[in-house]
Amino acid sequence: MDMITNDLRDDILSGRFAPGDRLLELQLSEQYTCGRAAIRSAIVALTTEGLVEREENRGATVRRISITEAIQITEARSVLESLIAAQAARHATEKDHAELRDIIEQMRTAVGNDEGKAYSELNRVLHRRLREMSGHDIAAELVANLRNRAAHHQYRLAVMPGRSADSLEQHAAIVDAVVAGDEAAAAAAMTAHLESVIEVLHRWGDANVR
Amino acid sequence: MDMITNDLRDDILSGRFAPGDRLLELQLSEQYTCGRAAIRSAIVALTTEGLVEREENRGATVRRISITEAIQITEARSVLESLIAAQAARHATEKDHAELRDIIEQMRTAVGNDEGKAYSELNRVLHRRLREMSGHDIAAELVANLRNRAAHHQYRLAVMPGRSADSLEQHAAIVDAVVAGDEAAAAAAMTAHLESVIEVLHRWGDANVR
DNA sequence: GTCAACGATTTTGTTGACATTCGGGTACTT
DNA sequence: AAGTACCCGAATGTCAACAAAATCGTTGAC
Numbered sequence: 001m002d003m004i005t006n007d008l009r010d011d012i013l014s015g016r017f018a019p020g021d022r023l024l025e026l027q028l029s030e031q032y033t034c035g036r037a038a039i040r041s042a043i044v045a046l047t048t049e050g051l052v053e054r055e056e057n058r059g060a061t062v063r064r065i066s067i068t069e070a071i072q073i074t075e076a077r078s079v080l081e082s083l084i085a086a087q088a089a090r091h092a093t094e095k096d097h098a099e100l101r102d103i104i105e106q107m108r109t110a111v112g113n114d115e116g117k118a119y120s121e122l123n124r125v126l127h128r129r130l131r132e133m134s135g136h137d138i139a140a141e142l143v144a145n146l147r148n149r150a151a152h153h154q155y156r157l158a159v160m161p162g163r164s165a166d167s168l169e170q171h172a173a174i175v176d177a178v179v180a181g182d183e184a185a186a187a188a189a190m191t192a193h194l195e196s197v198i199e200v201l202h203r204w205g206d207a208n209v210r
Numbered sequence: 211m212d213m214i215t216n217d218l219r220d221d222i223l224s225g226r227f228a229p230g231d232r233l234l235e236l237q238l239s240e241q242y243t244c245g246r247a248a249i250r251s252a253i254v255a256l257t258t259e260g261l262v263e264r265e266e267n268r269g270a271t272v273r274r275i276s277i278t279e280a281i282q283i284t285e286a287r288s289v290l291e292s293l294i295a296a297q298a299a300r301h302a303t304e305k306d307h308a309e310l311r312d313i314i315e316q317m318r319t320a321v322g323n324d325e326g327k328a329y330s331e332l333n334r335v336l337h338r339r340l341r342e343m344s345g346h347d348i349a350a351e352l353v354a355n356l357r358n359r360a361a362h363h364q365y366r367l368a369v370m371p372g373r374s375a376d377s378l379e380q381h382a383a384i385v386d387a388v389v390a391g392d393e394a395a396a397a398a399a400m401t402a403h404l405e406s407v408i409e410v411l412h413r414w415g416d417a418n419v420r
Numbered sequence: 421g422t423c424a425a426c427g428a429t430t431t432t433g434t435t436g437a438c439a440t441t442c443g444g445g446t447a448c449t450t
Numbered sequence: 451a452a453g454t455a456c457c458c459g460a461a462t463g464t465c466a467a468c469a470a471a472a473t474c475g476t477t478g479a480c
Contacts, residue, residue, distance in 0.1 A: 044251050048258045057441050072348040079289035138282040267471050
């Protein structure tokens, strides 16, 4: 795939470009030392990925995601990640089980030491490994995309005080079900986890009515 | 959005371009009477949509979807459409209910008269209206994309003899649940419907091992 | 007769210049 | 002073030519 597209995507996800920021072709072509055509191509790709918004003759901006949209994104993620969890429960090997248990252990110490950044990273790793173990490429691709779209709101969530503890137990429940090979339980645990995320988003949305 | 992208997408979905066909930029720019830049842009967009495959310096081809991939696509669709059905059950108005019942009625006569083409079209309409009624833009967008990706396999399915009868009852069950406002039942009925589609795909795949 | 190297052709990738469109600022009118 | 028409600048959209890469056919050697 195109390298420039990945660079620009990373810069958007990392917050280097914030929601609402204009993406000027000339400026970007200088910044990434490439022609305007490459930038244009990247913008088209990221537009269909839902990360960028384009208006005829007016240029591109980083897409703003409203709270209600973030909730819908998480709802969609919920059903897809549940599918992934079920498939992971079906396909995970002994080695995978050990790895998952190890990740949970690391999360536990991260929560104990109040290392929010490390926990967030482990969270990402756990979900990614589950996707890989599931072998469900389609669901994995869609979830990866949905995660990107709501990246900013996910970040807000991660730094909420006290959430790590709840989150940890939910993740542990998911891993337990996967290790037990119980597809239904794995799906249910994943649904419960994301339901709680949706709950938090709802509360945050209600608190910030405008 | 770009008009050329829509035209090319339609031509791929309608089979005007078959899986594996090369998409030559010059040829397409003549066919659609536009510059190569527009074609390039369309190809990039359709690549991220999963309809087209691109290889460095080797051009683009219409993506081939294997049976196992079609199954995964339908599995992902299953959980997302179930979400949509639940939301439709929650949000549908009296007017919507009447419209859904009317569609089912038309489907019933189409099956009675053995009009496969008309039934297939009504099928598409029903699913699209449910998406619209759900108000869940994210799930709707993802499902629309997934449907496009597996369009060819869906077509195979539609022309299978005897499937219309089963399919009709499943759709009637979905509509009944939505009209009753029963979210869980609507989701379950939709899951059952797509489970049966997956079943057929599996059988077709086993019959064509290679 | 087979295989490898070479050249021609086709196709994609890239660059630069030009056209078009939109927004804002200015000057002019009332 | 308010409103309107106009013009200019900035950015996007479009086009054509050029460069680079890959494929295919041909030629020649063994």
